[in-house]
Amino acid sequence: MDFKQIQELIKMVNKSNIGELTIEQKDFRVTIKQKEEHITQVVSAAPVQAAPMQVAAPQLSATQTTAGSTATEKPKAETASNLVTIKSPMIGTFYRKSSPDKPSFVEVGSDVSPGQVVCIIEAMKLFNEIESEVKGKIVKVLVEDASPVEYDQPLFLVEPS
Numbered sequence: 001m002d003f004k005q006i007q008e009l010i011k012m013v014n015k016s017n018i019g020e021l022t023i024e025q026k027d028f029r030v031t032i033k034q035k036e037e038h039i040t041q042v043v044s045a046a047p048v049q050a051a052p053m054q055v056a057a058p059q060l061s062a063t064q065t066t067a068g069s070t071a072t073e074k075p076k077a078e079t080a081s082n083l084v085t086i087k088s089p090m091i092g093t094f095y096r097k098s099s100p101d102k103p104s105f106v107e108v109g110s111d112v113s114p115g116q117v118v119c120i121i122e123a124m125k126l127f128n129e130i131e132s133e134v135k136g137k138i139v140k141v142l143v144e145d146a147s148p149v150e151y152d153q154p155l156f157l158v159e160p161s
Contacts, residue, residue, distance in 0.1 A: 006030060008124050016091050016150045084134045086156040088149045092123035096145045104145075106156070110138045118156060121149065136160040 013021050013032050022031045088094070096104040096119055106118050112132040119130050140157040143149055 005124065012091050012123070015148050018091070018151075082160070083139060084136065084158045084160050085154045086118060086130070086132060086134075086158060088121060088151060088153045088155055089130065090121055090123055090128065091150050092121040092128070092148070094143045094145070094147050094149045094155065095120040095122065095127075096141070106138050106141075108138055108141060111161075112136060112138060112158060130155070132158070134158055134160055 009021065009023070009030070010032055020031065020033045022029065096106075098105070098120060105120075106112060106116075112118060113135045114131075114133050116132050117129045118132050118138075121128050121130055136158040138156055139159050142154050142156060149155065
């Protein structure tokens, strides 16, 4: 893990409600703690020269995302009006499109099916496709494009069919 990756982690923790994050890799350990308006960084490492590694996005869910894989939706919750909430499985930046010149993956009124990509969340330069696990119609998009999102934050409301 290089200094730039540590800086990215600090920024992500600062933008979220995470109180503490610890990452361990072989003889290297980084703990980032957030208190009120400042972040404390504690780094302890053995003097070992390691090859640069691609680090997956920090997650609090059971799904570990690695380079080249896609994250799938796990958290879902029924609301009182029988709508299903698609939530973010990680912290990162929410994108409705695969690139600025492409159309959005889904719009309000779009029909979705299980396995269909509904958005992308970028975490530490890794783009993770978020897929729907429910068949239905998008009722509301809850996040603005290119906005930071937190773990378990609602992204879409879906009316199941």
